Amino acid sequence: MIFAAILAGGIGSRMGNVDKPKQFLYIGNKPIIVHTAEKFIINSRFDGVIVLCPAQWINYTKDLLDKYIPGNDIILIEGGSTRNNTIMNAIDYIENNYGLDEETVLVTHDAVRPFVTHRIIEENIDLASRGLACDTVIPATDTIVESNDGSFISNIPDRAKCYQGQTPQSFRAKRFKTLYDTLSEDEKSILTDAAKVFVVKGDRVELVMGETFNIKVTYPYDLQLAEILLEGEKKC
Secondary structure (H helix, E strand, C coil), X not given: CEEEEEECCCCCHHHCCCCXXXXXXXXXXXXXXXXXXHHHHCCCCCXXXXXXXXXXXXXXXXXXXXXXXXXXXXXXXXXXXXXXXXXXXXXXXHHHHCCCCCCCEEEEEEXXXXXXXXXXXXXXXXXXXXXXXXXXXXXXXCCCCECCCCCCCCEXXXXXXXXXXXXXXXXXXXXXXXXXXXXXXXXXXXXXXXXXXXXXXXXXXXXXXXXXXXXXXXXXHHHHHHHHHHHHHHXX
């Protein structure tokens, strides 16, 4: 079976003084999370689409999705305290309600990346269905500077070998659970996303080429850019 997990667990603190998490802010005439969910529910390969959000926002999210996507069968559950805990909540839900086998695929995606394309989703599904973990990326255009202490440059990696991570990140759900359960607390403390679980444990992670417009709406400027991208999407 193939599932999508739309991760809406954040509160959007970097968006500034807003009264709700950033996934509920509007671009065009709909909340960001609705734009994102629509990209997944139209894909017939998914056996289920799961949205994970803070407990206090579950009813609000349900009302929004029912308003803008009437008759949807999206599954709404509580997210976790970290990104990977949220993913584990999705996997536990799948295991408890559908069963979890070696073939079960999970496509994880940021709720605030509403411009993901059908092509990106399909390539993620294809790789994960073959048993390969994958991460959506774009080549780095700026030079990447590494600093161990936040004051001085410790390394400047070869830009030709650097990529900027996006989402989806996809994998066999049972493999992720197995690896995550074997992580030490020190290993968990350095995690930034799902792909790193596989990297830390020595599993191969394939690259899926993303798109520059597959942006994550994080800062107020991103909302303005998202409005422009939405207008362009309507004209296509």
